[in-house]
Amino acid sequence: MHLFTRFGVSAMLAVSFMISGCTPRNKGDTGNTFQTYQPSKVKGLDPIYADDLYSGTEVGRVYEGLLQYHYLKRPFVLVPNLAEAMPELSADGRSYTFKLKKGVLFQDDASFKETQGKGREMTAEDVVYSFKRLADPKLVSTGWWIFEGKIEGLDEWRDSAKAGAPDYSKPVSGLQAVDRYTIKITLKTRSAQFLYALAMPFTSVVAREAVEHYGKEFLNHPVGTGPFRIAEYDRNSRLVWVRNPTYRTELYPSDGEAGDKEAGLLEDAGKPLPLVDRVVVQIFEESQPQWLSFLSGRLDATGIPKDNYGEAIGGNKDLTPDLVKKGIRLYKNPGIDVAHTTFNMKDPLLGKNKLLRQALSIAYDVKPYIELFFNGRAIPAEGPIPPGVSGYDPDFKNPYREHNLAKAKELLAKAGYPDGKGLPPLEYVTTSNSTSRQATEFLQKTFAAVGVQLKVTTYSWPEFQAAVKSARGQLWSFAWNADYPDAENFLQLFYSKNASPGPNDSNYSNPEFDKLYEKSLTLLDGPERTELYRQMARMVAEDCPWIFELHRSIFSLVQPWLKNYKRHAFEHNTAKYLRVDPALKK
Amino acid sequence: MNAAIQGRSLWSDALRRLMKDRLALVCFGIIVVYALAALLAQFGLIAASWNAQVGAAYQPPSFDRLDTIMGTDIFGRSVFYKVIHGTRIAMSVGLVSSLISVPIGLALGALAGYFGRWVDDLIVWFYTTISSIPGIMLLIAITLVLGKGMTAMYFALGATSWVHLARVMRGEFIKHKSRDYVVAAESLGATHASRIFRHIFPNVSHFVIINLSIQFMGAIKAEVILSFLGLGVQGQPSWGVMIDDAKLELARGVWWQLAGATSAMFFVVLAFNILGDALRDALDPKIK
Numbered sequence: 001m002h003l004f005t006r007f008g009v010s011a012m013l014a015v016s017f018m019i020s021g022c023t024p025r026n027k028g029d030t031g032n033t034f035q036t037y038q039p040s041k042v043k044g045l046d047p048i049y050a051d052d053l054y055s056g057t058e059v060g061r062v063y064e065g066l067l068q069y070h071y072l073k074r075p076f077v078l079v080p081n082l083a084e085a086m087p088e089l090s091a092d093g094r095s096y097t098f099k100l101k102k103g104v105l106f107q108d109d110a111s112f113k114e115t116q117g118k119g120r121e122m123t124a125e126d127v128v129y130s131f132k133r134l135a136d137p138k139l140v141s142t143g144w145w146i147f148e149g150k151i152e153g154l155d156e157w158r159d160s161a162k163a164g165a166p167d168y169s170k171p172v173s174g175l176q177a178v179d180r181y182t183i184k185i186t187l188k189t190r191s192a193q194f195l196y197a198l199a200m201p202f203t204s205v206v207a208r209e210a211v212e213h214y215g216k217e218f219l220n221h222p223v224g225t226g227p228f229r230i231a232e233y234d235r236n237s238r239l240v241w242v243r244n245p246t247y248r249t250e251l252y253p254s255d256g257e258a259g260d261k262e263a264g265l266l267e268d269a270g271k272p273l274p275l276v277d278r279v280v281v282q283i284f285e286e287s288q289p290q291w292l293s294f295l296s297g298r299l300d301a302t303g304i305p306k307d308n309y310g311e312a313i314g315g316n317k318d319l320t321p322d323l324v325k326k327g328i329r330l331y332k333n334p335g336i337d338v339a340h341t342t343f344n345m346k347d348p349l350l351g352k353n354k355l356l357r358q359a360l361s362i363a364y365d366v367k368p369y370i371e372l373f374f375n376g377r378a379i380p381a382e383g384p385i386p387p388g389v390s391g392y393d394p395d396f397k398n399p400y401r402e403h404n405l406a407k408a409k410e411l412l413a414k415a416g417y418p419d420g421k422g423l424p425p426l427e428y429v430t431t432s433n434s435t436s437r438q439a440t441e442f443l444q445k446t447f448a449a450v451g452v453q454l455k456v457t458t459y460s461w462p463e464f465q466a467a468v469k470s471a472r473g474q475l476w477s478f479a480w481n482a483d484y485p486d487a488e489n490f491l492q493l494f495y496s497k498n499a500s501p502g503p504n505d506s507n508y509s510n511p512e513f514d515k516l517y518e519k520s521l522t523l524l525d526g527p528e529r530t531e532l533y534r535q536m537a538r539m540v541a542e543d544c545p546w547i548f549e550l551h552r553s554i555f556s557l558v559q560p561w562l563k564n565y566k567r568h569a570f571e572h573n574t575a576k577y578l579r580v581d582p583a584l585k586k
Numbered sequence: 587m588n589a590a591i592q593g594r595s596l597w598s599d600a601l602r603r604l605m606k607d608r609l610a611l612v613c614f615g616i617i618v619v620y621a622l623a624a625l626l627a628q629f630g631l632i633a634a635s636w637n638a639q640v641g642a643a644y645q646p647p648s649f650d651r652l653d654t655i656m657g658t659d660i661f662g663r664s665v666f667y668k669v670i671h672g673t674r675i676a677m678s679v680g681l682v683s684s685l686i687s688v689p690i691g692l693a694l695g696a697l698a699g700y701f702g703r704w705v706d707d708l709i710v711w712f713y714t715t716i717s718s719i720p721g722i723m724l725l726i727a728i729t730l731v732l733g734k735g736m737t738a739m740y741f742a743l744g745a746t747s748w749v750h751l752a753r754v755m756r757g758e759f760i761k762h763k764s765r766d767y768v769v770a771a772e773s774l775g776a777t778h779a780s781r782i783f784r785h786i787f788p789n790v791s792h793f794v795i796i797n798l799s800i801q802f803m804g805a806i807k808a809e810v811i812l813s814f815l816g817l818g819v820q821g822q823p824s825w826g827v828m829i830d831d832a833k834l835e836l837a838r839g840v841w842w843q844l845a846g847a848t849s850a851m852f853f854v855v856l857a858f859n860i861l862g863d864a865l866r867d868a869l870d871p872k873i874k
């Protein structure tokens with residue numbers, strides 16, 4: 001007994017030494033380091049699988065695409081990245097011609113054998129290769145949907161590759177490397193959204209040598225053209241990025257929206273990027289260590305975990321005096337997203353029974369959920385389209401989203417399960433952290449009120465995504481964050497051809513919806529398209545493939561020494577604009 | 587020959603000794619209270635409404651009503667009821683896993699000790715292998731195979747916690763099998779089975795009782811750890827799950843869920859420990 005007690009005490013001492021030992025060491029080498037975090041394990045660093053925000057952000061540090069968003073301007077606008085200028089559009093509106101920047105080098109890497117490890121110049125052929133890779137059926141990219149049915153000849157190339165080994169040398173009529181620095185992309189029909197795709201992590205340019213050299217391990221060996229290169233990579237705990245010494249000259253923007261100058265966002269105008277030497281990404285699956293790291297200065301910016309809300313924000317939705325004293329700044333931005341619970345439409349029980357889905361949707365009470373889990377920092381969702389993108393209809397009230405238990409029970413009875421009798425427990429899959437577990441309990445309680453039981457299975461984030469992609473389980477909860485500022489990005493989540501492993505995770509399939517969706521793709525922004533968007537939103541509201549829950553508003557806290565911070569809803573590659581003022585760091 | 591002297595059996599002797607130990611009696615009383623609470627909760631007689639909302643979210647403890655005596659959780663549910671429901675989970679895991687592990691440990695230990703030679707080698711090799719795998723890893727592996735939940739936990743804890751008893755039993759059987767009374771039984775023609783069960787077992791059975799109380803406590807602790815890690819009970823309160831909740835809630839000053847779960851666990855584990863010690867003192871005459 002005594003032995004154990006003493007051992008227990010000394011073990012605790014050792015732990016506290018380790019913690020206090022960490023602080024000075026960490027502070028010592030953070031001179032010009034941006035310290036950030038991810039709330040989940042990073043799946044990998046291959047652009048064609050970067051379909052979640054977390055891996056997308058990490059991919060964005062090392063890889064670049066043809067276009068990017070302007071860091072400061074709002075509404076969001078595209079500007080060239082690897083391209084020299086915005087593309088020329090042909091007279092029929094179907095072909096884009098891009099001129100590439102000259103002298104853009106891939107990062108030095110052992111896979112460039114011909115040049116003894118020196119990174120070679122990125123060319124138009126690399127762009128074609130990278131786009132074909134996204135289409136390669138053998139690789140099962142999670143981003144193929146952004147090109148599917150859009151680029152002339154690419155679908156045919158994909159189909160021919162399905163039969164045998166994919167032949168990258170076989171030309172695709174819509175993807176032409178005209179010369180070393182020119183690429184011509186031809187679409188099947190004109191599309192208002194296509195250019196946005198070229199600013200997403202999926203379409204980042206990769207080097208063929210690296211892909212072939214590392215094979216499956218390419219997922220963990222990023223070789224891009226971007227501002228940072230990987231120095232340390234542990235997908236479960238920590239990523240360290242360092243400045244890429246061969247990065248081309250790219251300058252901090254010298255114009256922004258009104259008010260940016262006053263906010264000090266233009267102080268670094270014209271300076272070469274990146275402004276920090278290192279980016280350290282800590283993975284915090286639990287929110288408590290994340291919050292404590294921020295308070296102790298080991299994180300430069302953070303969101304506010306629900307249980308620390310009271311500590312951070314006072315009654316008037318402003319910072320508490322404690323944090324103001326520390327010089328911490330608060331930013332509030334509407335999130336362009338929708339959180340939802342998905343019904344698996346492939347499931348014979350839920351997929352075939354619209355009344356059952358409607359009953360569950362109407363039984364779900366989002367208001368206490370917003371209070372308990374978001375501290376009121378969200379608005380109830382009526383449909384798939386969030387405010388801030390065209391197609392959002394402020395007057396639309398979803399008839400199945402008003403919380404009404406009596407009506408829910410009535411619908412449940414009509415669906416064939418009066419008071420839930422005869423309905424087997426529904427299989428709910430979720431992630432395994434404490435907050436998800438609480439949210440799951442909330443859902444269980446909610447459904448229990450109408451007599452519906454849930455059987456819960458928990459996974460880690462990557463496992464959870466895999467489960468959803470293969471449609472294991474009957475329900476799960478997700479949030480969709482917009483990839484680009486167009487409602488089409490939300491509506492494509494219901495297009496039948498985007499079914500799993502594509503982004504249509506409910507596997508919703510409705511020919512009428514598909515017809516409207518395909519029609520809307522050919523239209524440019526305008527009242528006709530907005531009307532189509534609204535029609536589609538009403539259609540999915542009626543069919544209830546999802547329970548539409550909420551649109552978040554995003555509160556972020558920023559340390560006094562972090563400069564040039566401006567939240568961007570779409571651009572992943574923003575670390576290069578940030579600056580750290582070591583003098584302000586104690 | 588028919589004894590005029592009324593001898594006392596080991597058991598009645600032990601009982602007398604145990605009755606003199608006040609502290610052990612108190613601990614036994616505590617365990618009875620826990621067992622009773624678990625039993626009543628099992629049949630839905632108390633705390634059946636743990637899932638009902640009894641107040642606002644995170645209401646601090648107040649003594650005017652029974653259900654808010656330990657405050658409320660994030661959904662306004664009674665922490666007190668959740669503690670009782672957690673007692674049910676903990677006690678049932680302790681009981682069922684002991685019921686699984688004790689027969690395994692007993693049988694394997696007895697066989698190894700009694701038969702010796704290759705049987706002994708085989709069984710010793712087997713339990714050495716089992717015990718060389720870190721317990722928590724084995725538990726995680728088993729819950730992953732069987733799926734998370736109560737059944738997996740019963741089985742996982744039962745299947746991993748018999749090694750200690752098997753070791754003790756083996757040692758005792760080695761000691762006893764060459765004692766005079768066993769040799770006498772053998773020369774009277776007693777079979778192996780009869781020697782094991784009728785002759786030796788009654789003389790070593792008190793080890794099972796001692797071991798049971800220790801094992802019960804170990805299983806309760808393991809249940810809390812597994813549930814804390816999210817591998818234990820799913821969708822119902824357990825002390826481990828409550829402590830996991832508290833991890834987040836402490837930041838906002840909500841301490842009552844942690845206090846409720848840890849104190850419930852503290853008392854039952856302490857009681858089992860003290861009772862285990864007292865049982866050993868009472869039943870093992872050698873260390874008197």
